Amino acid sequence: MIRFLLLCISIFSFVTVAEPVDVSVSGDFVNLHSGAGRGYPIVQVAIKGERLTLLTRRHDWVQVEFKQQQYWLARADLAQVITAQQQQFDLSDDRMAAFEQRTLEAGIQFGDFNGSSMNQLSLAYLFSPYLQTELSVGQANGDQADNLAAELSLYLSPWPHWRLSPYFGIGGGVLRTTPRTVLVQTPDRNNSLASAEFGLRYYLSRNFIARAAYRRSVIVTDRNDNEEIDTWKLGFSVFF
Incomplete structure (x- = not known):
């Protein structure tokens, strides 16, 4: 039974964003990590004006594509990006919609x-x-x-x-x-x-x-x- 729970959690922890979303950095910079967690090192930095594509969410992390490579962005750092319509991208409503x-x-x-x-x-x-x-x-x-x-x-x-x-x-x-x-x-x-x-x-x-x-x-x-x-x-x- 414990194995069943662990399997369910590992499978269902990934939620795909409805479709890939192109955004650009509006703040000075955002840190991009090699994995979904603070324990993973920062391997890239996207500065103001550079573009990212939001792909997949895992808990409080979002997988992004940057310069044809995939990294992980902390959900809190979404406050530092904007969409093509100059709007801030937020996953809070997306969570209830997924439910x-x-x-x-x-x-x-x-x-x-x-x-x-x-x-x-x-x-x-x-x-x-x-x-x-x-x-x-x-x-x-x-x-x-x-x-x-x-x-x-x-x-x-x-x-x-x-x-x-x-x-x-x-x-x-x-x-x-x-x-x-x-x-x-x-x-x-x-x-x-x-x-x-x-x-x-x-x-x-x-x-x-x-x-x-x-x-x-x-x-x-x-x-x-x-x-x-x-x-x-x-x-x-x-x-x-």
């Missing part, structure tokens, strides 16, 4: 599955800012039994442009229950799930979203009565 226009989202959540500790991995595809589908796999470990659930859900976000936005969803899937008993050899059980969920997303920064949700599920059993379970989840997602 609203995301198409893929991967996440990890932890919580309580009817009294058992739970962890869950998910992968979502957004048809539009308002509608998305998500496939999730969760493992819950309790004193009496272990539960493995796989569900496919459909979520509706009425206000996707809000930084803190609520969402609603319905879904279904399967639940495999493995009892933890040594006195009686109880067989594993496979049951169907039907669920409804209410949650909140909060856009943190860069490519990260915090999530909190409550999910109510009905387990369809072979007995005369079905079981109902409550799930509380808290975690985060990364997107691109």
